[in-house]
Structure formats: structure tokens, C-alpha cells
Amino acid sequence: MSDKEPLRSPSEALDIIPENILLIAPAPGKIRRIDPIFKRYAPPVSQGRLTCFIFSRFAVVLHAQPPARPLRDPSTTKTMTSDATIETKDPRVLVIIPAFNEARAIGRVIRDIPGDQVEEIIVVNNASTDETERHARAAGATVLREDRKGYGWACLRGIEYARSRQPDIIVFLDGDHSDYPGEMPRLLAPILRDEADFVIGSRMTGDREPGAMLPQALIGNYVACSLIRWIWGVRFTDLGPFRAIRFEALEKLAMQDKTFGWTVEMQIKAVRAGLRCRETPVSYRRRVGVSKVTGSVSGTIKASVKILWTIGKFAFQGSSD
DSSP states (O other): OOTTSOOSSGGGGGGTSOTTEEEEEESTTSSTTTHHHHHHHOSOEEETTEEEEEETTEEEEEEOOOOSSOOBOTTTOOSOOOSSOOOSSSOOEEEEEEESSOTTTHHHHHHHSOGGGOSEEEEEEOSOSSSHHHHHHHTTOEEEEOOSOSHHHHHHHHHHHHTTTOOSEEEEOOSSSOBOGGGHHHHHHHHHTTSOSEEEEETTTSOBOTTSSOHHHHHHHHHHHHHHHHHHOBOOOOOOSOEEEEHHHHHHHOOOOOSTTHHHHHHHHHHHTTOOEEEEEOOBOOOSSOOSSTTSHHHHHHHHHHHHHHHHHHHHHTTOO
């Protein structure tokens, strides 16, 4: 086959891709022999051990052996439980909402949170230049400031405050009104029934408004969840921001990421720590305003690289932190 001859199917790539190689290459078109695969089949397409897809502006080819151990589903992962069982009568639930320039949406988000489920709502104003802080206070939230820009920085600031309150459960929620705060009981229920330590709201299995997630977000989500499944043997469908976790369990994870790797770090660490992880379907709608991540080329690339780097870092660390 000449260098200019296109590949007719993914199986032909087996001749040019070595065994067990993760190849992250420039966007399709830069590599002539792989380019036709993506044009015809992406994303994703699998044949044997080969999976091909486009991730942001990168072409990613995964050629991997099947997992050596049976896959575990987050809904059935029960390898370690928290020492304390939360009483279902009056659980202390604290909501943390990182917010950067969400003045148009933050009031709606706060008002949609079921008041009878939550003890306190914390909005972390992450270096906003609009009136996010004023609208959040007017809606009844406690407002903290974190001037270091980054989703992880804002979450860490909220956790620092939570230590002074010692809640039973922490709920993380975006401030752009894309999530449905009224569905919070879905996330809390498995924890209150002592069936889970960590619950992720899955936009992939829930009712998602057309266009609410851009193609680059859908592809990136698929890539990250696939890698977690192949490396750690646990099946997630989403890295969604709407999530609930026992505060005691969250503290044990010792979260560190300051930016785009926050959600994937939490999921990987939860699996490695043996937390009982579950997903529950949640609805998702078009956000108010433009996404700070997938709404721009630079944001998409930065998030893509950071998520892949985070997964790779923990994969090479093995079983120890």
C-alpha cells in the first residue's frame, strides 16, 4: 500500500499501528493514512481491538487488549463503605456552586434548589467580573471568593469552607442553569439509603436537550469514560458536574486538581479508594451564555489535554497515590 492510498476500513490500520499503543496525533489530515478512517467512520468505530475517534483537534487511536478483569458497573461497586451511615431523617447537605461570570443564571440555579433538601448553598465566585456575587447573595446563598481562576480552585475553596460546617453530604452543581437542581433528590437517595458513597448525575442516560452538549464535549466525555473503563475496569457514562458525595469520603480523596481535571480526578480517586460509586440519569439543557470550556477552541484544547493528562498520571501511578 502506498503512502497516498487511503485506508478502506479500520482493520487495515492494524498493519500500521503497533500492539497496545495509544497514539495522540495532530488532527486528521495531518496523517494521510489514518485520515480516511475518521472521515468515514468517526466517532467512534471499533473493529477487534482497534477503536478510532476524533477528540477535539486531535486524532486518537486506541489499540488495546480487552481488560484483564471483569468490568464493574458503578451501580454495583461496593468494595468499601463509609464508617458512618447517614441517618435519613435530617442529613446535613451542603451545595457548592463554582461560578465565573454567571450573573444571568446564578439566581435561577439557587431558586431551583429544593430548600427542604439543603442546609446551605455555597456559591464560590471564581474571579467573576460581572454581578454574579450580588445576584447570588440576593438569592440567599453564602458567597465565597476565589480569585485564582479554575474550576478546581473554586471547588477546593468550597470544601475548605465546608470543613467548618461538617455536612454529611456535599453536592456539586454548575452555575449556568444547564443542570436541573430540582432533580437533586435523585442523587441524594442512594446515599441516604446507604447504597452509595458517591453518585454522579449522568447526562448520557438522562433527558438531554438537543444541542445542550456540543460534539466536542460528547466525544471528550466518551474518550475519558472509555479510558477509565479500560484502565480501572469501572463503567462510567459521564463526567457530569452534578454529583453528590459523602463529605467524609470526599475528604479521604484529598482532591488536588485546580482546573479542568477536577471531575475526572474525583471519579478515578473514588474508584481507587473503593467507594461505592453509582450513576443516576439527570436532565440537561442548554446553558445560559457560552461555555467557558467547549465554547471556544482554546478552552476545548486545554480541557482535552488536561483530562487526558490526569487519566495518564493516575494510570502510571498504579495502585498508590
